[in-house]
Amino acid sequence: xxxxxxxxxxxxxxxxxxxxxxxxxxxxxxxxxxxxxxxxxxxxxxxxxxxxxxxxxxxxxxxxxxxxxxxxxxxxxxxxxxxxxxxxxxxxxxxxxxxxxxxxxxxxxxxxxxxxxxxxxxxxxxxxxxxxxxxxxxxxxxxxxxxxxxxxxxxxxxxxxxxxxxxxxxxxxxxxxxxxxxxxxxxxxxxxxxxxxxxxxxxxxxxxxxxxxxxxxxxxxxxxxxxxxxxxxxxxxxxxxxxxxxxxxxxxxxxxxxxxxxxxxxxxxxxxxxxxxxxxxxxxxxxxxxxxxxxxxxxxxxxxxxxxxx
Amino acid sequence: xxxxxxxxxxxxxxxxxxxxxxxxxxxxxxxxxxxxxxxxxxxxxxxxxxxxxxxxxxxxxxxxxxxxxxxxxxxxxxxxxxxxxxxxxxxxxxxxxxxxxxxxxxxxxxxxxxxxxxxxxxxxxxxxxxxxxxxxxxxxx
Numbered sequence: 001x002x003x004x005x006x007x008x009x010x011x012x013x014x015x016x017x018x019x020x021x022x023x024x025x026x027x028x029x030x031x032x033x034x035x036x037x038x039x040x041x042x043x044x045x046x047x048x049x050x051x052x053x054x055x056x057x058x059x060x061x062x063x064x065x066x067x068x069x070x071x072x073x074x075x076x077x078x079x080x081x082x083x084x085x086x087x088x089x090x091x092x093x094x095x096x097x098x099x100x101x102x103x104x105x106x107x108x109x110x111x112x113x114x115x116x117x118x119x120x121x122x123x124x125x126x127x128x129x130x131x132x133x134x135x136x137x138x139x140x141x142x143x144x145x146x147x148x149x150x151x152x153x154x155x156x157x158x159x160x161x162x163x164x165x166x167x168x169x170x171x172x173x174x175x176x177x178x179x180x181x182x183x184x185x186x187x188x189x190x191x192x193x194x195x196x197x198x199x200x201x202x203x204x205x206x207x208x209x210x211x212x213x214x215x216x217x218x219x220x221x222x223x224x225x226x227x228x229x230x231x232x233x234x235x236x237x238x239x240x241x242x243x244x245x246x247x248x249x250x251x252x253x254x255x256x257x258x259x260x261x262x263x264x265x266x267x268x269x270x271x272x273x274x275x276x277x278x279x280x281x282x283x284x285x286x287x288x289x290x291x292x293x294x295x296x297x298x299x300x301x302x303x304x305x306x307x308x309x310x
Numbered sequence: 311x312x313x314x315x316x317x318x319x320x321x322x323x324x325x326x327x328x329x330x331x332x333x334x335x336x337x338x339x340x341x342x343x344x345x346x347x348x349x350x351x352x353x354x355x356x357x358x359x360x361x362x363x364x365x366x367x368x369x370x371x372x373x374x375x376x377x378x379x380x381x382x383x384x385x386x387x388x389x390x391x392x393x394x395x396x397x398x399x400x401x402x403x404x405x406x407x408x409x410x411x412x413x414x415x416x417x418x419x420x421x422x423x424x425x426x427x428x429x430x431x432x433x434x435x436x437x438x439x440x441x442x443x444x445x446x447x448x449x450x451x
Contacts, residue, residue, distance in 0.1 A: 030373065031373065032371050032373070167369060170369050171366060171369055174365055174366060174369060174370070174371065174372060175362075175366055177371070177372050177373075178361065178362040178365050178366065178372035179362070192329070192330065195329040195330055196329040196335075196369060196370060196371075197369065197370065197371055198371060199371045199373045199374055215334070215335075215374075216334040216335075216336060216337075216374075216377075219332055219333075219334050220334065223332070224332075266423075266426060267426075270426045276427065277426070277427070279332070281330070281331055281332050282332050283329075283330035283331070283332075284330070285330075
């Protein structure tokens with residue numbers, strides 16, 4: 001498997017705060033790879049280390065086969081980066097930003113630039129300081145694609161975009177992947193966007209990897225099942241189930257979120273002799289929230305318990 | 311919910327894809343196209359959208375669509391002719407035997423599930439009859 005990004009035991013602390021903690025990550029070339037995690041999980045820190053903006057304390061990271069510690073930074077000519085808050089010269093016009101890009105990047109493609117510019121309908125004569133955050137993100141994306149990237153690093157790109165532009169943004173990325181085989185690595189809190197466009201998902205929490213799977217595999221390996229019992233629910237046995245991520249019970253009904261293949265889970269549940277086992281739909285958001293809850297990250301004082309036998 | 315419309319003479323084909331379902335997206339594409347072929351909405355020799363057209367049209371991941379097409383091709387539902395596009399395949403009797411064997415395996419899985427739920431023969435037959443009725447009713451609409 002060709003890897004566009006690989007990290008090995010990557011570490012980064014800010015003062016005493018461990019932002020990235022022994023992180024291992026593999027991003028296959030040509031994938032649209034979604035990075036999720038709650039606020040403060042280390043997503044931006046990770047992306048900034050990959051771009052070379054900040055340096056890791058220890059560990060290794062490679063982009064397009066080159067170590068991020070390499071002195072020769074020419075590989076970055078093929079990496080497009082859209083930061084969560086785009087930093088651009090406020091007095092430049094949009095057209096001037098593009099001209100700057102064409103001077104900085106040796107593979108700059110004016111035709112691609114104009115095509116995207118037309119698509120997003122940005123005013124070239126507008127000054128950067130008069131643009132909204134969403135418009136700045138669009139300018140940053142046009143530039144990131146016009147430099148003919150082999151790798152796109154996007155940090156929360158769809159936040160602050162209106163639905164029409166968001167859709168156009170996703171479409172531009174998808175066409176880029178279909179036509180050029182570009183690898184896209186993007187962090188987002190919009191799990192619906194990711195569920196639609198990504199083929200791989202990694203979740204990080206407190207700087208550590210929670211899971212990293214293809215989306216298909218993730219969906220096949222996490223299930224939400226409802227069990228209905230004739231009388232008493234065997235709560236103790238349910239809590240001991242290996243792979244249990246989350247469970248809730250009310251009366252005779254128990255809803256569990258559990259990892260594993262369905263055909264191995266079902267026989268283990270059948271032993272508990274429920275009257276009915278029903279699989280409920282579980283989307284990416286549901287998977288994410290269940291995993292977060294199992295790590296103690298949830299809102300309010302909701303009563304819950306979990307076995308950590310993953 | 312994302313839908314794909316395939317322009318056809320005298321009609322439109324809708325492919326409903328819901329990325330938020332537990333069923334993986336590639337599987338939904340496979341099922342959608344299989345159903346369209348089974349219902350005769352897509353006929354042998356008919357061109358279907360390319361991976362790129364389908365991915366861009368649905369804003370779905372091209373690798374996911376490619377995986378669905380690969381699967382459909384393995385099962386002999388579609389065939390890709392270089393430079394001409396992807397078409398609904400003619401089905402030879404050999405293909406049908408393979409497909410039949412697969413179907414038998416699937417039914418067996420259902421029967422195992424039914425056993426665990428404690429359904430008896432009569433209940434299982436009723437389940438199949440109900441599903442068949444529902445399927446036929448939907449086809450009439």
